[in-house]
Amino acid sequence: MKYIDQExxxxxxxxxxxxxxxxxxxxxxxxxxxxxxxxxLIVRVLTQGLAWIDxxxxxxxxxxxxxxxxxxxxxxxxxWLMAVVIPVTLVLGVATAIYLELYAPKGKLxxxxxxxxxxxxxxxxxxxxxxxxxxxxxxxxxxxVVLAGGLTLSLLVLPIVIVAAQEAIRAVPQHLSEASxxxxxxxxxxxxxxxxxxALPGILTxxxxxxxxxxxxxxxxxVIGIPALLIPFPEGIFDSFTVMPMQIYYWxxxxxxxxxxxxxxxxxxxxxxLMLFILNSIAVIIRNKFQRRY
Amino acid sequence: MSLKTExxxxxxxxxxxxxxxxxxxxxxxxxxxxxxxxxxxxDINLSIYEKEVTAIIGPSGCGKSTYIKTLNRMVELVPTxxxxxxxxxxxxxxxxxxxxxxxxxxxxxxxFQKPNPFPKSIYDNVxxxxxxxxxxxxxxxxxxxxxxLRGASIWDEVKDRLKENAYGLSGGQQQRLCxxxxxxxxxxxxxxxxxxxxxxxxxxxxxxxxVQELKxxxxxxxxxxxxxxxxxxxxxxxxxxxxxxxxxxxxDNIFTKPADSRTEDYISGRFG
Ligand SMILES: Nc1ncnc2c1ncn2[C@@H]1O[C@H](COP(=O)(O)OP(=O)(O)OP(=O)(O)O)[C@@H](O)[C@H]1O
Ligand SMILES: [Mg+2]
Numbered sequence: 001m002k003y004i005d006q007e008x009x010x011x012x013x014x015x016x017x018x019x020x021x022x023x024x025x026x027x028x029x030x031x032x033x034x035x036x037x038x039x040x041l042i043v044r045v046l047t048q049g050l051a052w053i054d055x056x057x058x059x060x061x062x063x064x065x066x067x068x069x070x071x072x073x074x075x076x077x078x079x080w081l082m083a084v085v086i087p088v089t090l091v092l093g094v095a096t097a098i099y100l101e102l103y104a105p106k107g108k109l110x111x112x113x114x115x116x117x118x119x120x121x122x123x124x125x126x127x128x129x130x131x132x133x134x135x136x137x138x139x140x141x142x143x144x145v146v147l148a149g150g151l152t153l154s155l156l157v158l159p160i161v162i163v164a165a166q167e168a169i170r171a172v173p174q175h176l177s178e179a180s181x182x183x184x185x186x187x188x189x190x191x192x193x194x195x196x197x198x199a200l201p202g203i204l205t206x207x208x209x210x211x212x213x214x215x216x217x218x219x220x221x222x223v224i225g226i227p228a229l230l231i232p233f234p235e236g237i238f239d240s241f242t243v244m245p246m247q248i249y250y251w252x253x254x255x256x257x258x259x260x261x262x263x264x265x266x267x268x269x270x271x272x273x274l275m276l277f278i279l280n281s282i283a284v285i286i287r288n289k290f291q292r293r294y
Numbered sequence: 295m296s297l298k299t300e301x302x303x304x305x306x307x308x309x310x311x312x313x314x315x316x317x318x319x320x321x322x323x324x325x326x327x328x329x330x331x332x333x334x335x336x337d338i339n340l341s342i343y344e345k346e347v348t349a350i351i352g353p354s355g356c357g358k359s360t361y362i363k364t365l366n367r368m369v370e371l372v373p374t375x376x377x378x379x380x381x382x383x384x385x386x387x388x389x390x391x392x393x394x395x396x397x398x399x400x401x402x403x404x405x406f407q408k409p410n411p412f413p414k415s416i417y418d419n420v421x422x423x424x425x426x427x428x429x430x431x432x433x434x435x436x437x438x439x440x441x442x443l444r445g446a447s448i449w450d451e452v453k454d455r456l457k458e459n460a461y462g463l464s465g466g467q468q469q470r471l472c473x474x475x476x477x478x479x480x481x482x483x484x485x486x487x488x489x490x491x492x493x494x495x496x497x498x499x500x501x502x503x504x505v506q507e508l509k510x511x512x513x514x515x516x517x518x519x520x521x522x523x524x525x526x527x528x529x530x531x532x533x534x535x536x537x538x539x540x541x542x543x544x545x546d547n548i549f550t551k552p553a554d555s556r557t558e559d560y561i562s563g564r565f566g
Contacts, residue, residue: 106373175410179472182368183423183479184400193426194412 045273049266057267061233062247066260071268073233077146077241078215078275080234084150085157085214090207092154093161097203098191100162101169121159128156129223137224144225146237152220157210164206168199201290208283212276218245244272316343319483319513320365325379327360329372334360336537338379342483347505347514349524349545352534353560358517361534362485365515366402367395384482400427403476407488409468411460411475416443416452419460419471423479438478446474447504466497473504484508486516490523502527521561525549533557 060070096117104110132152142148172195180190196203226246234241248265255262320342327335334357342348342365350358363369364381367388381388388398400423411419420439429435439456443449448470452463460471469489476484486505490498505514505527518524524531525545532542533554541548541557552558 173410175406175408176412178368178371178406179410179412179475180422180426181371182366182399182404182406183426183476184396184398185426186396189426193422198413 042273045266045269048263049268049270052263052267053270057264058271062231062242064258066258066264069264071244071247071271073231074242074244074247074268075271076233077243078272080146080237080239080241081150081153081243082211082215084147084237085154085211086207088151088154089158089161089210089214090203093158093207093210094165094196094203096158096162097165097169098196101166102187102191102195117159117162121163124219125156125217126219126223128152129220131155132220133224142238143240144227145239146234146241148224149221149226149241149243150237152224153214153217156217156220157214160210160213161203161207164210165199165203168202168206169195171202172198201286205283205287208279208286212279215243215279216245216272216276218249221246222249244268244275248272316346318342319344319384320515321382323380323382325361325364325381326377327357327364327369328374328376329360330374334537335364335377338539340532340539340542342513342515343530344513345509345511346529347509347516347527349528349531350515350517350534351519351521351524351531351560352540354519356534357537358534359487360537362404362487362515362517364389365483365485366399366404368399368404370395400479401481402483402485403479403481405469405472405476405484405486405489408492409465409472411463411468411471414460415457416460416463416471417456420475420478423475427479442474442478443471445477445508446470447500447507448474464497466493466500469493469497469501470504473501473508477508481512483513483515486514488517488519491519498523521549521563533560535560 056068057070058075059072060068062071062073063069100110100113104113129152132148132155136142136148136151137144140148176194176198177190180194181187185193221243226242227240231240231242248268251261251265251268255265318341320340322338322340322342325335325338326333338361340361350361352358360369364377365383369375377389379389383398383402386393412422414422417439420442421435424435424438429438440449440453443452448467451467452471455462460468463471469492473484473489490501493501502523505516508514509529516524516528528545530543531545531548533540533548533552533556535556541552541554543553547553548557549561552561
């Protein structure tokens with residue numbers, strides 16, 4: 001005797017299919033919601049800000065006069081910040097990932113470190129700001145310069161880079177490193193010649209995504225005290241600086257005083273989004289170009 | 295009559311060979327191995343002779359891979375592994391924690407079940423071993439690459455495409471490339487773990503012929519699920535079952551007059 005009664009199955013089939021269709025619609029609506037919000041946001045920003053973007057705005061100095069204000073200082077600040085964040089996170093992040101994945105004895109300690117890294121990724125960014133203020137600005141007496149901001153943001157995104165690098169390293173097929181070990185290669189030789197080249201695309205993708213997170217941050221930088229004053233362009237990592245998100249923040253707050261500031265903020269958002277878009281595209285290109293089959 | 299022939303009758307065939315002709319490369323004494331609580335190898339005693347092909351046969355999960363991975367200590371990549379007993383390689387006790395695995399593995403090459411070339415060019419695959427052992431001279435590297443590829447009888451097929459990625463090769467070619475890569479470190483011993491199980495019959499035959507060729511210069515230990523293969527290419531065969539060596543003898547004896555009924559059952563296909 002059969003357990004599945006064909007007739008009964010067919011009777012219930014239409015109600016099952018209806019249920020399936022309803023859920024399909026719900027899932028589609030949920031997806032649409034996010035997309036619609038995003039489109040509204042972008043349209044609003046573009047209509048407000050696009051008219052304000054021109055060469056003078058990009059290359060100009062900060063000014064209280066909305067017509068003359070430019071964001072070159074903030075762009076340079078963001079670039080200098082990246083110049084600190086990229087090497088620091090790559091070196092620390094990749095080294096940590098290599099250690100945890102390939103060298104650390106698998107045991108309690110490693111599990112504890114791993115959990116902590118995962119937890120660190122969830123710590124609110126303002127807390128990192130406090131850490132940066134205490135350690136880099138005050139204890140190490142850097143002051144509120146690019147270096148202090150960069151190190152603070154590096155700590156903030158380090159967990160992201162570590163986890164991404166770990167995943168990339170783990171995705172390198174074991175049989176490749178076994179082949180290398182089997183020829184008498186040391187761990188480091190294997191890491192350098194086999195594992196890292198294969199993991200590099202994944203690591204870079206993670207690093208770039210972390211970077212775009214870092215350059216969009218405001219909270220930790222407010223805490224370490226980024227000046228909203230008219231300061232000269234930063235020329236190195238020991239200079240005071242401001243960054244685009246901070247500029248957006250201050251202009252938005254002050255738009256109750258000067259209405260045009262809101263448009264300047266929108267224009268800055270466009271530039272920032274463009275920069276993030278470029279970064280993300282680079283990440284995608286790297287991922288596609290170097291994607292290897294094993 | 296020489297002393298040698300005179301003394302012949304007093305020895306069993308195996309013993310005679312052992313004492314008079316063949317040098318032991320690997321000597322395994324009372325080897326036990328655990329993965330955590332799994333007792334994977336039990337009291338293994340086995341001698342591997344120089345410039346012979348030693349086949350290891352037995353049903354799935356009986357510890358064949360574990361054993362040959364112990365011979366180059368690759369098994370230690372599994373963190374829970376624990377061993378007791380000794381293995382000597384040319385008189386050196388290799389399970390000693392003080393013994394450097396890197397030294398061992400430059401003299402004992404390994405070919406894996408699935409062809410595993412690096413995602414590099416054919417040339418760089420073969421040059422990898424010599425390079426990590428410090429050879430930088432381009433001329434010497436060229437020479438090693440050609441010699442190794444010839445040794446693995448794949449030179450003619452790849453000599454015009456050395457700069458191409460190794461993944462462009464067929465599975466059988468990839469496996470011979472892996473053998474070439476292994477020859478490039480100029481080992482004394484080659485460990486092969488089911489090197490033909492992922493290959494078609496024709497590629498399999500080529501590898502078998504290659505093994506016959508290689509044993510002139512190398513001692514070869516080969517794990518295989520293919521009984522005919524063991525019978526065709528090996529000089530000696532060890533039959534593993536549940537982590538134990540049930541029988542170890544010259545291949546002819548194993549396949550024609552096995553001493554243990556379980557060996558007979560296995561080779562006649564009654565289990566495994
Ligand atoms: N990494 C591991 N961790 C735990 N147990 C393992 C591990 N590798 C192998 N074992 C166990 O050790 C025993 C021997 O395994 P091994 O791989 O040596 O068998 P095998 O004879 O090579 O089998 P096959 O013919 O299927 O390749 C099996 O019981 C297996 O489950
Ligand atoms: Mg196996």
